[in-house]
Amino acid sequence: MTAPFAALDPRLAADSVAVTDLALCQVRLMNDATYPWLLLIPRREGAVEIIDLPAAERMQLMDEIALVSGALRDMTRCDKLNVAALGNMVPQLHVHVIARFAGDPAWPGPVWGKAPAQPYAEASRDGLVSALAARLSPARPPAG
Amino acid sequence: MTAPFAALDPRLAADSVAVTDLALCQVRLMNDATYPWLLLIPRREGAVEIIDLPAAERMQLMDEIALVSGALRDMTRCDKLNVAALGNMVPQLHVHVIARFAGDPAWPGPVWGKAPAQPYAEASRDGLVSALAARLSPARPPAG
Numbered sequence: 600m601t602a603p604f605a606a607l608d609p610r611l612a613a614d615s616v617a618v619t620d621l622a623l624c625q626v627r628l629m630n631d632a633t634y635p636w637l638l639l640i641p642r643r644e645g646a647v648e649i650i651d652l653p654a655a656e657r658m659q660l661m662d663e664i665a666l667v668s669g670a671l672r673d674m675t676r677c678d679k680l681n682v683a684a685l686g687n688m689v690p691q692l693h694v695h696v697i698a699r700f701a702g703d704p705a706w707p708g709p710v711w712g713k714a715p716a717q718p719y720a721e722a723s724r725d726g727l728v729s730a731l732a733a734r735l736s737p738a739r740p741p742a743g
Numbered sequence: 744m745t746a747p748f749a750a751l752d753p754r755l756a757a758d759s760v761a762v763t764d765l766a767l768c769q770v771r772l773m774n775d776a777t778y779p780w781l782l783l784i785p786r787r788e789g790a791v792e793i794i795d796l797p798a799a800e801r802m803q804l805m806d807e808i809a810l811v812s813g814a815l816r817d818m819t820r821c822d823k824l825n826v827a828a829l830g831n832m833v834p835q836l837h838v839h840v841i842a843r844f845a846g847d848p849a850w851p852g853p854v855w856g857k858a859p860a861q862p863y864a865e866a867s868r869d870g871l872v873s874a875l876a877a878r879l880s881p882a883r884p885p886a887g
Contacts, residue, residue: 648824649805650812661805668794679834680792683827687843687851690823699831707831708856 605644608691614716616724619732623659624694626667626735628728631716634705635675635698637667637731646692649684660694667696670734681709749788752835758860760868763876767803768838770811770879772872775860778849779819779842781811781875790836793828804838811840814878825853 607625615627615638623643629636641660646652652660668680677698684694697710705713719727751769759771759782767787773780785804790796796804812824821842828838841854849857863871 648812648816649826650809650816650824654806654809657805657809658802661801662798665794665798665801668792672792672794679829679831680794681827681829681831682793683825683829683853685823685825685827685853687823687825687853709827709829709831709853712852 605640605642605646605691607640608689608693610689611638611640611691611693616728618728619735621663621666621735623656624663626663626731628724628731629716630718630724632719632723633714633717634703634710635671635677635727636710637671637696639663639667639694639696641692643692647686647690648692651692664694664696666735670731671696671698674730674734683709685711749784749786749790749835751784752833752837754833755782755784755835755837760872762872763879765807765810765879767800768807770807770875772868772875773860774862774868776863776867777858777861778847778854779815779821779871780854781815781840783807783811783838783840785836787836791830791834792836795836808838808840810879814875815840815842818874818878827853829855 615629618626618628623641624639625642627638627640629638641652643652649657664682668682672680675698678701679699681697681699686692699706759773762770762772768783768785771782771784773782785796787796793801808826812826816824819842822845823843825841825843830836843850
């Protein structure tokens with residue numbers, strides 16, 4: 600079943616690139632090389648708070664948070680994960696999953712509003728997106 | 744079933760007061776009158792990340808986040824909820840559920856590390872704890 604499409608907020612679209620679509624959420628990589636930083640955005644029109652989702656979709660969201668958290672931790676060997684739904688600036692429901700390292704520019708504070716975003720070089724961004732997509736996508740039968 | 748006890752981190756204990764115990768988490772009120780601010784602390788020894796919990800407990804955590812979020816929004820009529828598991832300073836797994844208002848001292852940024860905590864007057868803190876506990880606790884048969 601495909602979730603109903605929700606138009607992506609233009610600020611989220613400008614700050615991040617698509618990685619893959621899970622059952623409920625689009626996964627996006629923030630275009631900021633300072634931190635390995637993913638967003639999960641439920642494709643649900645009008646959802647602002649986690650409690651705007653019906654219970655079954657909250658469970659699905661938790662499953663997808665766990666999937667993305669595990670992948671990000673395995674890939675980065677980070678010291679800590681930060682998982683947060685804030686939305687004070689962009690109301691469209693989105694969950695941050697961020698790999699943190701002792702000594703990163705915002706450590707031990709939160710990342711928001713600290714260092715200006717450092718966009719990835721295009722090749723390294725594309726490589727990271729591909730690696731993440733492969734790690735997060737269900738195995739597909741080979742084409743042909 | 745009572746969850747195994749996990750000793751509460753002394754910094755969490757010092758900064759907050761107990762509200763009630765849910766099936767998985769202890770709910771605590773941060774002693775900071777600047778924001779209506781609750782913590783959910785799973786009673787699981789050694790849990791640091793959400794993904795340290797087994798899947799069934801992650802689902803229970805999401806249920807308890809939803810319960811606490813709904814109660815806090817209903818009681819405060821806040822503009823936005825902030826839900827976050829950070830843990831960069833205190834590793835013991837704890838989820839913040841914070842009622843935010845446009846124009847509060849940290850708005851629209853995150854609350855952590857902004858204004859110093861303004862402890863509640865004791866009577867208003869106790870009143871808030873009682874109201875929250877009544878709202879969050881399952882109905883019990885009258886005693887006697």
